[in-house]
Amino acid sequence: MPSSLPPEPRIARRAVLGAGLALASLRGWAAQDADAEALLRKGGVVAAFRHSLAPGTFDPPGLRLGDCSTQRNLSEEGRAQARSVGAWFQQRQLQPGKVLSSPWCRCVDSATLAFGTPQVWAALGSPRGSPETTGAAHLRELRTALATASSQPGRFEVWFTHMFVLSDLANTNTSSGEGLILRADRSGNVEVLARLAIPA
Template structure:
């Protein structure tokens, strides 16, 4: 075999091994996150705060109206499948939320319904309005109060379904579609992120 071919084959082998190693590392990280989230949910006193599942696009159409899903940005088929996978993850582990609460937006209600059951709609979880997309002070206060109350209830957890901007304002940081932040209120009443859960 020519020398250049041997070098090419060796380089390809190294890249394949590197790729396999990275994939294994990623899988192990996901498994570790799953175990950490599961342990926290089982212990209770937390909220699993989900960003709604995949709904392609950005913001809502100009003529958006609450209560009319035809005017909103909605879940794609992959988003609906993602929500079902989330529900299956919880069901396999026999983890059932004490409460399922949702933003009034259809993509959040649908995510909650496909994962668990028809939720209780809560305006405080709704998407912010306006160019700055900042959650109002009153809604943030409601969310923090509810999180503080949930944090005192050992042995049970709540599932909230909301939007990226709400989670960013409540807990800081970015979230992916369908991802949950496992939250607890700290001593000052603010949201503390204990773990993340992204069901693949």
């Protein structure tokens, strides 16, 4: 049914609606931001990030760990995104007790641009071959490490890993550069307490 409003009021209404949606989005991000900050200050959690933006889906054939030229790598936008992660933590004077990264270059680079050189940990590595599921041994390592971190109030760790690893560990999807604030409960189950998506 055609609108009875003349063109100018319709345009004005769309502008107001657009501004309202943008404001709601900012408020939502601010609330998410505050939740994540409070949890990190309390400690006993891990901020597990999917690596920053690296265009494409899978690595090219012939991937070799330690040789970035054989892998998907961060774009300039992804590098800016990683720096923004570091700036968010610095502005709030939040210092991780440990920064761990998958051996893949896009994770190491994300961690390095945000926090400096990380400790490389194979358990955070991307699944290789088919199916794209994290190996049982690596999942056990991750859950054990998360349980240990969860038992240490006043301290948090930051991990940089991949979409499939976070999906298998926390049973949820993530966007490039997005972080999950994770904790293991008393039974060892993984809880997603908050999300942290920091704009570049």
